[in-house]
Amino acid sequence: MRALLIFILILMSACEPTPTLERFGGPTMGSSYSIQYVRQPGGPAPEQVQAEVEAILQAIDARYSTYRGDSTVSRFNQLAANQCLPIDADLFELASFGQHLAEQSQGAFDLTVEPLLDLWGFGPQAREMHVPDPQALARARQRVGYRHLRIEGEALCKDAAIELDFNSIAAGHAVDLIAQRLRAMGIEAFLAEATGELKAVGRKPDGSAWRVALELPREDRQIARQVIDVEDMAVSTSGDYRHYFEDNGRRYSHTFDARLGRPVEHDLAAVTVLDASALQADGYSTVLLILGPQQGWDFAIAHGIAAVLVTRVEGGFVSRSTPAFERLVKGE
16 A cells, blocks of 8 residues: 555656746847746746747837837937937936946947947948048047937937947847846746847756856857856856958957047957846946956946956957956855
8 A cells, every 4th residue: 555655646746747948039139039948837838938028129129220210219310410309218228328338438338329330331321341531530420429419308319410329238128128028927037148148047947057158259169268157147248259340450340439439449359247137237348348458447346347358368368357257156
């Protein structure tokens, strides 16, 4: 009888549903997104979750894509100087954060950099990547400057013919919105990624942490420089090795210092930032990359940013981690 009872208990436990790891993904923002989530018994099916995620991504695209003439940002960019455009709370949040980063970085980071991107060949209106002539550069720089942008109530206003580009922070913001939606659906553990920006919450079904590989910047292939456990944290990496051109032996990346009107020219190749907010991680990884190896390091230390800075040196790369990064990786 005892053996029979044990056998029945084993059968009952074997029939109990267990959590499963679901995966899906697709194209977005000129790149891709991917979602992994732990589906508890009775939890939402992948088709339902994917529909919710893609609705968020489509809304982000409708607001911030500079490749769509009907997006909110494109409509603002088409306005003449001294005009305003009513905006929703989402765009208000991103514009406010972008202006905050511009103030903190003394204008190195700047949402109004779009004319420069087009001129150098990196923007939606560009024909080819090239070094512009000085006269064209001087004209474009007259249409750049975060101080020409202001928020008045529920409207975004310009006092010059500036054009905005949110690509440096929109993907991180999308990941935060996805994370909020997944949690609202009762999903307590997931890894959400969009165009390389990601956020990990909870743990995998076996109880282990989500693992994220930090890339070593190489043009020919991707190499994992460091693999870290991530829980309830976002990870953003910005680098100059994915989108660039060379001219007369010089390298020009898509990372611009708005103060100079040109791509950055220093040896900082990549920056990874950890933060509870994907938006914050996305924005600050860009700021540090613009500032360069020493100014970026000083900025990260001064603001307590958890970051790894990867600098080019003769024969390879050197990585330097801030104390805040080391503490997070150690779980302190």
